[in-house]
Amino acid sequence: MRRGLSMLEEDVFFLSSALLGGVPGEVIRSRPLTGPAALSSASRNDLVLYRSTAVDGTPIAVSGIVALPSTPAPQDGYPLVSWAHGTLGLGDKCAPSRDSPELAERLPEHHRINQAPHVLLNALLEAGWAVAMTDYEGLGTRGVHPYLLGESEAYGVLDIAVAARNLHPQISTRLAVVGHSQGGQAALFAGHHAPTRTPGLDLCAVAALAPASHIKDDVLAGSRYSGTTPGLAFTPMLLTGAIIGSTAGATADDTAIDARQVLTDRAYELFESSGDRCRVELSTTELWGGIPGTEQFRGDLAGDPNPHQREFLRQLDLTNPALTAPAPVRISHAQKDTRVAIAHTNRLVPELAALGNDITYRIHPTTADAGTLGPHFGLLTTDTPELLQWLHRHVTAA
Numbered sequence: 001m002r003r004g005l006s007m008l009e010e011d012v013f014f015l016s017s018a019l020l021g022g023v024p025g026e027v028i029r030s031r032p033l034t035g036p037a038a039l040s041s042a043s044r045n046d047l048v049l050y051r052s053t054a055v056d057g058t059p060i061a062v063s064g065i066v067a068l069p070s071t072p073a074p075q076d077g078y079p080l081v082s083w084a085h086g087t088l089g090l091g092d093k094c095a096p097s098r099d100s101p102e103l104a105e106r107l108p109e110h111h112r113i114n115q116a117p118h119v120l121l122n123a124l125l126e127a128g129w130a131v132a133m134t135d136y137e138g139l140g141t142r143g144v145h146p147y148l149l150g151e152s153e154a155y156g157v158l159d160i161a162v163a164a165r166n167l168h169p170q171i172s173t174r175l176a177v178v179g180h181s182q183g184g185q186a187a188l189f190a191g192h193h194a195p196t197r198t199p200g201l202d203l204c205a206v207a208a209l210a211p212a213s214h215i216k217d218d219v220l221a222g223s224r225y226s227g228t229t230p231g232l233a234f235t236p237m238l239l240t241g242a243i244i245g246s247t248a249g250a251t252a253d254d255t256a257i258d259a260r261q262v263l264t265d266r267a268y269e270l271f272e273s274s275g276d277r278c279r280v281e282l283s284t285t286e287l288w289g290g291i292p293g294t295e296q297f298r299g300d301l302a303g304d305p306n307p308h309q310r311e312f313l314r315q316l317d318l319t320n321p322a323l324t325a326p327a328p329v330r331i332s333h334a335q336k337d338t339r340v341a342i343a344h345t346n347r348l349v350p351e352l353a354a355l356g357n358d359i360t361y362r363i364h365p366t367t368a369d370a371g372t373l374g375p376h377f378g379l380l381t382t383d384t385p386e387l388l389q390w391l392h393r394h395v396t397a398a
Contacts, residue, residue, distance in 0.1 A: 022051050022059070023051065024050075024051050024052050024053055024155065024159045024162065024197075025050060025051065025052075025158075025159045025160075025161070025162025025163045025166060025198075026050065026051045026162075026163070026166060027048060027049070027050050027163050027166050027167050028049040028050060028051060028061055029048075029049045030046045030047065030048045030049070030066075030167055031046065031047055032044060032045065032046060032047075033045040033046060033047040033065060033097070035099070035100060035101070036099045036100060036101065036104060036111065036114070036115065037065065037096060037097050037098065037099040037100070037114070038065070038067070039065075039067045039118060039121050039122055039125060039131065040118070040122060041069075041070065041122035041123075041125040041126050042067035042068055042069065042070070042122075042125050042131075043068050043069060043070040044067070044068050045065055045066070045067045046065065046066045046067075046167060047063070047064075047065060047097055048063065048064050048065065048066050048160070048163055048164075048167065049061050049062070049063050049141075050062055050063075050064070050159060050160060050162075050163035051159070051163075052137065052155050052156060052159040053155050053159075054137060054143065054152070055137065055146050055149050055151060055152040055244055055245070055248045056244075056247070056248040057248075060137060060141070060143060061141050062134060062135060062136070062137055062140075062141055062156050062159065062160070063095065063097050063134075063135045063139075063140040063141050064097060064132065064133050064134040064135050064140075064156075064160045064163075065096070065097050065131075065132070065133040066130070066131070066132050066133075066160070066163070066164045066167055066168065067121070067125060067130065067131045067132075067133075068125075068130050068168060068170075068171075069125045069126070069127075069128050069129065069130065070125070070126075071128050073170035073171075074128070076172050076174075077169075077170050077171055077172030077173075077174075078128065078129060078130040078168075078170060078171050078172060079128070079129050079130070079172055079174040079175075079176070079204075079395050079396050080129065080130045080131075080132060080161055080164060080165070080171050080172065080174065080175050080176070081121075081124050081129050081130070081131050081132070081175075081176045081177070081178050081391070082132045082133075082134070082157050082158065082160060082161040082164075082175060082176070082177050082178070082190070083117065083121060083131055083132065083133045083134075083178055083179065083183070084134070084153065084157050084177065084178070084179025084180070084182075084183030084184070084186035084187045084190065085117065085133065085134075085135075085136075085179070085180070085182070085183045086113070086117075086179075086180045086181030086182045086183050086184075087147075087181055087182040087212075087234070087237070087279050088110070088113065088114070088139065088278060088279060089110075089139075089237070089277055089278035089279040089280075089281070089282065090138075090139075090144070090145050090147070090236070090237055090240060090274060090275050090276065090277060090278075090282075091139075091275070091276040091277055091278055092139060092140050092141070092142075092276075093276075093278065094110065094139060094277075094278040094279070095135035095136075095139040095140030096114050096133060096135060097133075097135050097140055098135075098140055099111060099114045099115075107278060107280055107281070109280045109372070109373075110278045110279070110280045110281075112371075112372075112373060113279075113280070113373065113377070116370065116373060116377040116380055117180060117380055119380055119381050119384060120178075120380050120381075120383075120384045120387070121133070123384050123388060124388070124391075127388055127392070128396070129391075130164060130168065130171045132160045132161050132163070132164040133160070134156040134157050134159075134160040135156070136152070136153055136156045136186075137152045137153075137155070137156055144240060144244060144275065145237075145240070145241075146240070146241045146244040146245065147182075147237040147238060147240055147241035148182060148185060148212065148215065148237075148238065148241050148319040149241050149244060149245050149319070150185065150186070150188075150189030150192075150318070150319060150321060150323075151189065151193065153182075153183075153185070153186035153189055153190065154186065154189040154190040154192070154193040154194075154197065155193070155197065156186075157177060157179070157186055157187065157190040158177075158190050158193065158194055158197045158198045158201075159197075159198075161175055161177075161198060161201060162198055162200075162201070165201075173200065173201050173202045174201075174202050174204055174395050174396075175194075175198070175201045175202060175203050175204060176203075176204055176205040176206070176207065176391055176394070176395050177190045177191055177194070177203065177205075177206050177207070178206075178207040178208075178209075178387070178391075179207075179208055179209070179211070180208075180209040180210060180379075180380060181209070181210050181211070181212055181339070181340055181376065182212050183208075183209075184208035184209050184210055184211025184212065184321075184331075185208070185211045185212040185213060185319065185321045187206055187207065187208045187211070188206065188208050188211060188321035188323055188325065188329070188352075189321055189323065190206070191203065191206035191323070191325035191326070191327060191329065192321075192323035192324060192325055194325075194326065194327075195326055203325075203326060203327045204327055204328075204394050204395040205327050205328055205329075205330070205390070205391055205394040205395055206325050206327055206328070206329045206330070207329075207330040207331075207332070207387055207390070207391070208321075208329070208330070208331050208332075209331075209332050209333070209379055209380065209383055209387075210332070210333050210334065210337055210339075210340045210345070210376055210379055211321060211331065211340070211345065211348065212319070212321075212340060212344075213320050213321055213322070213344045213345065213347070213348040214320060214344040214347060214348070215238065215316050215319050215320070216313055216316040216317055216320075217344070218231075218234070218341075218344075219234075219235070219238060219301075219313075219316060220301065220302045220313075222235065222293045222296070223293055223294065223296060223297050223301040223302055224293065224294065224302060225292070225293030225294065226292055226293065226294050227292060227293065228285070228289060228290055228291060228292055228293075229289065229293070230283035230284075230288075230289040231283075232283075232288040232289065232291060232293060232296065233279050233282035233283040233287070233288045233289065234279075235267075235288060235296055236270065236271050236274035236282060236288060237274075237279070237282070238316065239257075239259060239262060239263070239271065239312065240274075240275070241315070241319070242257055242311070242312045242315035242316065243256075243257045243259060245315045245318065246311050246312075246315055254311075255307050255308060255310070255311040256311075257308050257311050257312055257315070258308050259271055261298065261306060261307075261308035261309070262297060262298065262308050262309050262312050263296060263297060263298065264295055264296065264297065264298055266291060266295060267291060267295065267296045267297070270287055270288060270291065273287070274287065274288075297309065301313075320348075321348070322348060322351035322352055322355065323352075323355070324355050324356065324357060325357055327358075327394070328358040328359075328360065328394050329352060329357050329358060329359050329360070330359075330360040330361075330362070330387070330390050331345060331348070331349055331352075331359065331360070331361045331362070332361075332362040332363075332364065332379065332383045332386075332387065333345045333362075333363055333364070333379070334363075334364050334367045334375035334376065334378065334379040334382070335363055335364060335365045335366075335375075336365075336366070336367070336375045337374075337375050337376045337379070338374055338375065338376065339374065339376035340376060342363070345361075349361045360390065362383070362386060364379060364382050364383060366382075367379050367381070367382040368381035368382045
């Protein structure tokens with residue numbers, strides 16, 4: 001066994017392709033989980049390694065957490081929320097299931113971001129819901145995380161719901177998908193893919209808190225910004241996902257993105273050292289927080305992109321979660337969110353409605369104090385009571 005790895009994490013590194021074959025959602029291994037990653041209101045938390053599918057179609061293992069309420073299961077089983085987490089980074093250490101006292105000491109802001117959803121997730125447990133939490137493809141497990149690639153995220157979110165039921169038969173088929181930020185975008189993609197990916201589950205509701213959308217606009221704006229900002233940490237994550245997206249299912253006529261043709265030499269050096277970093281590390285002045293926005297991309301990304309940059313921009317368009325869902329959809333956002341602009345959500349909601357979705361949109365003028373994490377994370381506390389009422393109407397009262 002590798003030094004410092006648990007038996008479950010050891011499987012991540014040494015699973016054979018034969019072991020990975022099988023049905024998505026099958027549990028490869030599980031063990032009880034304690035520590036900061038575990039939900040305090042759960043009767044038990046399980047660290048789970050389960051079968052899924054990579055964005056290129058190959059079988060993979062994905063890690064995550066399954067938590068059960070303290071109350072006895074109702075006759076028809078616990079309703080289940082599959083939770084989709086927000087942006088954490090690209091390195092395996094960034095995964096929610098990897099949160100630890102050591103990581104909290106080394107990256108305290110990252111730890112606070114990991115902990116921020118616990119107020120909502122514990123409230124769900126206290127209301128009698130089971131909770132499943134994927135780490136996503138390539139976070140916590142070998143491989144590269146295809147950031148914001150919707151199909152990959154959807155598979156992670158939906159397959160752990162199947163895994164949760166395989167692990168604990170007292171979980172019912174009634175499913176809600178809920179996510180925040182990156183996870184809000186993932187939740188909308190999961191809702192779209194649920195009918196074909198998990199036909200045995202009854203998707204009753206989809207909730208997206210401050211969902212990422214219209215990402216290309218942010219990247220183009222950043223390319224014209226002459227100053228420096230921690231927000232440029234999203235560039236390497238977005239480019240990583242776009243590179244994977246450009247090669248998955250590509251034909252000979254497609255452009256497989258070469259990062260060296262997208263980025264300046266200086267930015268490419270930063271990109272080369274970004275793959276094992278969390279978002280809070282990428283935001284430092286030593287990395288993407290120290291490069292002017294105008295020095296990220298070769299040439300004029302907004303006006304005259306080269307073929308690799310055009311494919312990058314096309315892949316960003318594909319991340320927009322304007323999709324149909326077979327269940328009611330609730331969107332919520334903080335009016336003063338400085339991380340995911342509410343202007344994007346104000347565009348996304350009409351796009352979703354135009355597709356025939358049943359949409360509820362809640363804007364919070366103020367949010368709970370989340371300290372340095374701001375309204376983007378304060379939304380999680382503020383929105384919880386209304387979100388739980390909405391979920392009850394559409395799932396547990398159905």
